[in-house]
Structure formats: structure tokens, C-alpha cells
Amino acid sequence: MNKYLGIDIGGTAVKIGIVDDTGNLLVSSEAPVAFDHYDTPILQTVLKESEIFLNQNNIKPDDLYGIGISATGQIDAINGIVAGSGGNIRNWEGSDLKEAFTQKYHLPVTVINDANCVALGEKWTGSAKNAKDVIVLTIGTGLGGGIIVNDQILLGQSGFGGEIGHFSIHKEGVTCTCGNKGCFEQYASMTALVNSVIRYYETAEPDHMRDCPVNGKSIFDSVRKGDEAIIRIVDAWIHDIAAGIVSLIHIFNPELIIIGGGVSVQEELFIAKLRDEVMKNIMPNFRTHLDLRAAMLGNNAGIIGAVYYLIQHSDD
Ligand SMILES: [Zn+2]
Structure with a gap:
């Protein structure tokens, strides 16, 4: 059974979970991202929370086959960058999600918009x-x-x-x-x-x-x-x-x-x-x-869909 890290980044919270290759969400957690009105950039919070999550669940990056990210705003899916915040989220536009997670974990990373991830989650297991x-x-x-x-x-x-x-x-x-x-x-x-x-x-x-x-x-x-x-x-x-x-x-x-x-x-x-x-x-x-x-799927659709997209595109 292959395992993937799914990350669903919203304007108020980030959900992080492990999804297997049949679309089961095995374990997940949630953390706030707007606690200081985004003085701490969301990307920084999410990188930290992902590390905490993996440590708490005793998972090493080597155990994973990739990271699928769902993110709020206009997402440049080719480069994995936040192209527009679509609202008033400070310090979010321009965040290079793909680069940051690739550097940190040396795994395949894909990033697409959260609403598209919900659609893919429903298609995979919903x-x-x-x-x-x-x-x-x-x-x-x-x-x-x-x-x-x-x-x-x-x-x-x-x-x-x-x-x-x-x-x-x-x-x-x-x-x-x-x-x-x-x-x-x-x-x-x-x-x-x-x-x-x-x-x-x-x-x-x-x-x-x-x-x-x-x-x-x-x-x-x-x-x-x-x-x-x-x-x-x-x-x-x-x-x-x-x-x-x-x-x-x-x-x-x-x-x-x-x-x-x-x-x-x-x-x-x-x-x-x-x-x-x-x-x-x-x-x-x-x-x-x-x-x-x-x-x-309710609130889990984003994480599941993000991993589905990763699996569909990990050979690109
Ligand atoms: Zn309009």
C-alpha cells in the first residue's frame, strides 16, 4: 500500500492527512493559519505543521510516495505557485508551494486549487x-x-x-x-x-x-x-x-x-x-x-482530491 501526504490549505485552517492509494484517509489533523492575521505567512505555518504532523504520527518522508496540495486562491498548477489570493489573505500571493515542499521533503509535489480538489475527491471515492x-x-x-x-x-x-x-x-x-x-x-x-x-x-x-x-x-x-x-x-x-x-x-x-x-x-x-x-x-x-x-466527502474531499491529482500526474 502506497501512502501519500495530502495537504488542504484554506484561509482559516490547514488540514493535513495521510491518504493511501485507494483514497482512504488514514489519519489527519488540522491547524489554524490565521492566528496572527497572516503576519506569519501561511506557507511558513504549513511547512511547520506538516513536520509536526509527520513526527506525531511517526512517519518519515521515505515512507511517502509524494505530496498532493490543495490550496485556496488562484493556483498556477504548472509551477505550483499561488498566483492570486482571491481575497484578503496577506502574505499568500506569490507563495512557491511546490518549490518549498520539494526542497523540504525531496518528494514529488503537485498543487492545484482547492475547489478543483474537492471535485477530484468526489470523483475518486465520493x-x-x-x-x-x-x-x-x-x-x-x-x-x-x-x-x-x-x-x-x-x-x-x-x-x-x-x-x-x-x-x-x-x-x-x-x-x-x-x-x-x-x-x-x-x-x-x-x-x-x-x-x-x-x-x-x-x-x-x-x-x-x-x-x-x-x-x-x-x-x-x-x-x-x-x-x-x-x-x-x-x-x-x-x-x-x-x-x-x-x-x-x-x-x-x-x-x-x-x-x-x-x-x-x-x-x-x-x-x-x-x-x-x-x-x-x-x-x-x-x-x-x-x-x-x-x-x-464533506471536509475531507480536498485532501483526498489533492492526492488523486498527484497520483494522476506524478509521472508528468
Ligand atoms: Zn464574479
Whole structure:
């Protein structure tokens, strides 16, 4: 059994684990990376934490076949460098992850974007196992995704590909963080839903928010109780998510759409409705053998996918 080190670097924490050649996560740990507001560069923290992790678990670099890294931001996958932080993470852009880990451990190292790793993780051992053409959307604070074409993650020329939160579904829509208007993320993220519900309460029931905070859980509790106004808002949100997915299906003709993020546990109130809406609006031939379902791996998808990419590309 070959063992690999998987590292999933996010904006708040890094997850480190050992993954075997069948995609089992054998042991893992997590450490914060934003403890001093990034005065300590994330790369420095991650190098230190990887050493602590290997020592604690009594693993020598010689026991490993390589290091697969999943990293937040725009990742130059060819050179293994952070090309853009995609937000306000200080001391992150320009980090040469591949060089630093190669120097330290003398093992094969690959680095790709975290959303693409989630897609690959689901393909290897999760909901998209054995599927060749898959689109994975992770609905959270933002909207992440990955596109798998014929078993390979679509990276584009530099590794920035699959940024599905940033194509426009409303040409004259709200301005996005990326500078464009009406991006899918502005309508399909959990943030978008929460903001719509807050706007509703502010005008219709100003007292409501004093008593209970608005979040994904509270919104779906209201839907379950049959709150008509909230159901309408959620339906409009699902309608926008479906609009984006329909376009993606027409471009990529996938066999599977995987939905991740906390909301994906809502099978009846969300996944089933979204599936119906998508199936209703695509051209009939695209419906053949197509399914839409929830992701399975949760927070471990990134580590597992990072190692899958490494295994796929360790001969490059
Ligand atoms: Zn955008």
C-alpha cells in the first residue's frame, strides 16, 4: 500500500492527512493559519505543521510516495505557485508551494486549487466515483466548483479553470467581487440566500431578527414549517442555481452534477427541487444518463482530491 501526504490549505485552517492509494484517509489533523492575521505567512505555518504532523504520527518522508496540495486562491498548477489570493489573505500571493515542499521533503509535489480538489475527491471515492464527466458545485459563503472532463480536472492553460462562480447569469445584475456584473456566485451562494431572507425580514417582519439569527439552518427550518414567504425566496434561489447549472450542462454534457456545502444535506427541500428544476430546463438529449446528487466527502474531499491529482500526474 502506497501512502501519500495530502495537504488542504484554506484561509482559516490547514488540514493535513495521510491518504493511501485507494483514497482512504488514514489519519489527519488540522491547524489554524490565521492566528496572527497572516503576519506569519501561511506557507511558513504549513511547512511547520506538516513536520509536526509527520513526527506525531511517526512517519518519515521515505515512507511517502509524494505530496498532493490543495490550496485556496488562484493556483498556477504548472509551477505550483499561488498566483492570486482571491481575497484578503496577506502574505499568500506569490507563495512557491511546490518549490518549498520539494526542497523540504525531496518528494514529488503537485498543487492545484482547492475547489478543483474537492471535485477530484468526489470523483475518486465520493458521490462521483467511476464517473468520467462531472461538474461539482460547492455552495457556501461563496460558490466553488470543478469541472471534470474525461477523468481529468479542467485546469485551463495555467490552472485557473473551473471558476464557475464567475460567469454571469444576469447581464445587468449586481456587481461581483471580481468586477463583473451578475456573476453566478452573487445569486447561488448561501450568502446570497441569507441576504435575500434578511432583506425580506427587514421590510416585512422587522422584529424577527432580534429573536433569531438568519442562517442556512434557520431558513430551511422555516421552509419545513411551511413559511410561504421564505419558501418563495428559497424557490427563487433554487431557480437561479438551476439557471447556471443548465448552462453548464449544455456546455459540458456531463453525466453527473454534484452539489456540496452544508445545504446539500437538505435532500427533499433542496437537492430534489434543484434536480427537478434542472431536468425540466435542459434540452432532452442532455437528460439521458444525467443525475444530480449531493456530495459525500464533506471536509475531507480536498485532501483526498489533492492526492488523486498527484497520483494522476506524478509521472508528468
Ligand atoms: Zn464574479
